[in-house]
Amino acid sequence: MTARERLAQAQAxxxxxxxxxxxxxxxxxxxxxxxxxxxxxxxxxxxxxxxWPSLAAALGTxxxxxxxxxxxxxxxxxxxxxxxxxxxFAASLQEEGRLPPSMSGxxxxxxxxxxxxxxxxxxxxxxxxxxxxxxxxxxxxxxxLRLPGGRVLR
Amino acid sequence: xTTLSLQGVGIGWRRELALFIDRLPxxxxxxxxxxxxxxxxxxxxxxxxxxxxxxxxxLHAVSLGLGSAEPPDSRRLAWLARQAERVGAVxxxxxxxxxxxxxxxxxxxxxxxxxxxxxxxxxxxxxxxQAALPVPLALENVASLFEWPDAAFSEAELLAGVLAxxxxxLLLDVANLHAHVLNHATDADAVLACMPRERLAYVHVAxxxxxxxxxHDTHAHPVPSGPLALLEQLSARLGPVPVMLERDxxxxxxxxxxxxxxxxxxxxxxxxSRWHAESHx
Numbered sequence: 376m377t378a379r380e381r382l383a384q385a386q387a388x389x390x391x392x393x394x395x396x397x398x399x400x401x402x403x404x405x406x407x408x409x410x411x412x413x414x415x416x417x418x419x420x421x422x423x424x425x426x427w428p429s430l431a432a433a434l435g436t437x438x439x440x441x442x443x444x445x446x447x448x449x450x451x452x453x454x455x456x457x458x459x460x461x462x463x464f465a466a467s468l469q470e471e472g473r474l475p476p477s478m479s480g481x482x483x484x485x486x487x488x489x490x491x492x493x494x495x496x497x498x499x500x501x502x503x504x505x506x507x508x509x510x511x512x513x514x515x516x517x518x519x520l521r522l523p524g525g526r527v528l529r
Numbered sequence: 530x531t532t533l534s535l536q537g538v539g540i541g542w543r544r545e546l547a548l549f550i551d552r553l554p555x556x557x558x559x560x561x562x563x564x565x566x567x568x569x570x571x572x573x574x575x576x577x578x579x580x581x582x583x584x585x586x587x588l589h590a591v592s593l594g595l596g597s598a599e600p601p602d603s604r605r606l607a608w609l610a611r612q613a614e615r616v617g618a619v620x621x622x623x624x625x626x627x628x629x630x631x632x633x634x635x636x637x638x639x640x641x642x643x644x645x646x647x648x649x650x651x652x653x654x655x656x657x658x659q660a661a662l663p664v665p666l667a668l669e670n671v672a673s674l675f676e677w678p679d680a681a682f683s684e685a686e687l688l689a690g691v692l693a694x695x696x697x698x699l700l701l702d703v704a705n706l707h708a709h710v711l712n713h714a715t716d717a718d719a720v721l722a723c724m725p726r727e728r729l730a731y732v733h734v735a736x737x738x739x740x741x742x743x744x745h746d747t748h749a750h751p752v753p754s755g756p757l758a759l760l761e762q763l764s765a766r767l768g769p770v771p772v773m774l775e776r777d778x779x780x781x782x783x784x785x786x787x788x789x790x791x792x793x794x795x796x797x798x799x800x801x802s803r804w805h806a807e808s809h810x
Binding site for chain 1: 564597598599629630631632635636637639642646647649650673674677678679741778
């Protein structure tokens with residue numbers, strides 16, 4: 376193994392311990408690594424809270440309880456982006472039927488402006504883009520329209 | 530290896546602080562986060578106004594991962610070079626850290642093992658980055674809650690090793706050094722002593738908080754006295770040094786921010802008068 380390969384392996388083990396709770400590599404102070412892992416999770420949560428204030432407000436004290444297990448199960452595989460993370464988190468809430476109804480308009484605005492690639496990167500839409508959703512309880516159709524230049528009408 | 534022309538007391542430019550910074554009479558310089566700038570389109574207007582006022586801009590990056598096992602990605606370097614040109618940066622700074630490994634992003638600046646092997650990889654990565662950037666590169670010491678086992682040398686020797694193997698300069702973060710002292714009993718004097726003035730680009734000061742026996746460098750709490758004491762000690766050794774405040778979250782009232790900037794100025798003044806008295810009087 377070359378120096379780079381040895382280093383790659385050691386760094387990967389550490390990042391796994393920090394991000395997804397894999398065993399702390401031997402020789403490290405376990406309590407310290409766990410403290411760092413907690414602080415990374417806090418930083419991730421704080422980023423999403425700031426990028427999605429309406430979601431944080433709608434979930435209130437539930438935000439932390441829902442976000443942290445989700446974040447542990449979904450480590451970051453692309454460059455940290457709180458806007459994209461918040462969108463994925465909202466999608467998982469929606470699948471569980473826990474998305475606050477007040478969020479549907481905010482999500483439509485986001486989806487009219489951005490798309491997430493299969494890898495999870497956030498890419499700006501161009502030109503016209505139409506988002507059509509049907510309310511779960513109201514059964515009414517709602518639309519958001521992105522205009523060239525970036526304005527979104529709802 | 531030229532000394533950068535930065536001077537005075539500056540501040541990290543953030544959207545939330547744009548108005549406060551706009552109203553500062555003469556910020557020494559501002560530092561902008563590369564990852565927060567839009568990839569295309571216009572540079573934020575308040576930033577352009579600062580440039581027009583002649584305030585130097587430094588570009589600060591967190592995503593290169595110069596301490597990674599992999600060499601820095603050429604697309605990422607090209608992007609950073611482009612951002613430096615867009616904002617007219619006098620210098621780019623990055624960290625002595627790694628941020629990703631094994632296909633996962635850590636979302637944070639992680640410390641490096643202090644081994645000859647890791648230092649060699651780091652130095653090689655730094656040389657590649659320097660070759661790709663249009664302006665000088667400054668490297669910043671990081672804070673951490675844990676260390677790698679079996680360190681072959683000290684934090685001071687890590688910084689000295691980087692200086693010896695590359696022509697980059699250092700961005701000394703005295704808050705990160707303060708964290709190192711509290712969390713790992715690092716010898717701060719040895720770190721300050723390894724810093725030649727001509728290789729010191731500028732200095733970071735930031736706030737943090739002590740929690741469960743560990744110091745967390747949060748950039749979201751007031752600046753404690755420790756980093757200011759280190760700033761005073763540094764300027765007592767080297768004379769005037771360019772220094773700036775980093776605040777990233779829980780932005781305080783303008784008066785509180787202004788008093789932190791004044792406290793930094795005061796620490797500098799005290800240090801510089803000791804420097805005059807001791808060797809240059």
